[in-house]
Amino acid sequence: MSRERDAVLCEMGLGPIWKLREQTAETVPAAATPAVVRVSVSEADTPPPPAAMAEGAPPDHDVPLDAYAFDSRPDDDDEDATPTVDDRAARIAAMDWVELKQSVAECRACELCKQRKQAVLGVGDVNADWLVVGEGPGADEDERGEPFVGAAGKLLDAMLDAIGLKRGKDVYIANSVKCRPPGNRTPEAAEINACAPYLQRQIALLQPRLVIALGRPAAQTLLGREVKIGEARGKLHAHRDIPLIVTYHPAYLLRTLPDKAKAWEDLVFARRTMQKLKNS
Numbered sequence: 568m569s570r571e572r573d574a575v576l577c578e579m580g581l582g583p584i585w586k587l588r589e590q591t592a593e594t595v596p597a598a599a600t601p602a603v604v605r606v607s608v609s610e611a612d613t614p615p616p617p618a619a620m621a622e623g624a625p626p627d628h629d630v631p632l633d634a635y636a637f638d639s640r641p642d643d644d645d646e647d648a649t650p651t652v653d654d655r656a657a658r659i660a661a662m663d664w665v666e667l668k669q670s671v672a673e674c675r676a677c678e679l680c681k682q683r684k685q686a687v688l689g690v691g692d693v694n695a696d697w698l699v700v701g702e703g704p705g706a707d708e709d710e711r712g713e714p715f716v717g718a719a720g721k722l723l724d725a726m727l728d729a730i731g732l733k734r735g736k737d738v739y740i741a742n743s744v745k746c747r748p749p750g751n752r753t754p755e756a757a758e759i760n761a762c763a764p765y766l767q768r769q770i771a772l773l774q775p776r777l778v779i780a781l782g783r784p785a786a787q788t789l790l791g792r793e794v795k796i797g798e799a800r801g802k803l804h805a806h807r808d809i810p811l812i813v814t815y816h817p818a819y820l821l822r823t824l825p826d827k828a829k830a831w832e833d834l835v836f837a838r839r840t841m842q843k844l845k846n847s
C-alpha cells in the first residue's frame with residue numbers, strides 16, 4: 568500500500584482497520600434496475616459483492632417502504648398514463664438555480680418547515696460530473712445552511728478527497744429532504760415525497776455523470792424501491808438513465824467503524840466507474 572493511500576486511509580479513520588480485499592471475478596449485474604446504464608464496468612472493476620449484511624447487523628436507517636419518491640424508470644409512459652406531476656412539481660421542474668433556491672427557502676410543503684432554521688438546498692459545482700445525495704440536514708447544516716458540515720461532513724470530505732474530489736469542485740452535494748427532521752430522525756415518506764421535486768430538478772439541472780447515494784433513504788428515494796445497503800453496494804444501479812452507486816451514509820460510518828472499509832471499496836468502484844463513463 569502506497570504512502571499516499573495510507574495517508575488517505577488515515578484521514579478517513581481507516582488506518583488501523585483498513586484492508587482492501589483482492590478483486591475477484593464474481594459477476595455483478597451491469598444494472599440492477601430496469602433503467603439503462605450507458606457504461607460497461609468489467610467484473611474486475613467491481614469490488615466483490617459484499618457478504619449479505621451480517622445477521623443482526625444494524626441497518627443504517629429504517630425507512631418505510633412507501634418512501635419512494637422517485638420512479639427510477641425513464642419517462643416513457645404513454646399519454647394515457649395517470650399524471651404523476653402536480654402543478655407544484657411542474658412549476659419546480661421549470662425553475663433555474665436561482666428560482667430553486669428561493670423556492671426551497673420559502674417552501675412550506677411539508678411539516679419539516681416548522682422547526683427548521685433554514686432550508687438547505689445543496690452546495691457545490693453546478694457543472695459537476697458527480698452528485699452525492701444524502702438524507703437530510705442535521706443541526707449543523709440547519710444552522711449554517713450547507714449540507715454535510717458537521718462530523719459526518721468532515722468524513723464525507725475525507726471520502727471525497729480519497730477519490731480526488733473536493734467540495735465545490737466537480738461535485739455537488741444535496742439531500743433527499745431540504746429541511747432538518749426534528750431530532751435528526753429519518754424523514755417520513757410524505758416528507759421525502761413532498762421534497763422530491765426539488766431533488767428531481769437539481770438532478771435535471773446538473774445532469775451528473777454519476778450519482779452516489781449515501782445511506783438507505785437516499786438510495787430508496789433515487790431507486791424507487793426498497794434498498795438494503797449491504798446488498799445494493801458494489802453494484803451499478805441507475806436513477807432513470809444516470810448511473811448510481813450506493814454506499815453507507817457518513818453518519819452511519821461514524822457509528823460503525825468496520826464498515827468504513829466497505830465504503831472505501833465503494834469509492835474505488837465509483838472512481839473506476841467514472842473513469843469508464845468519461846472514456847465511453
Ligand code: SF4
Nearest residue numbers: 674677680746761762
Ligand atoms: S423538506 Fe422540502 S418539501 Fe418539506 S418544507 Fe423543506 S423544502 Fe419544502
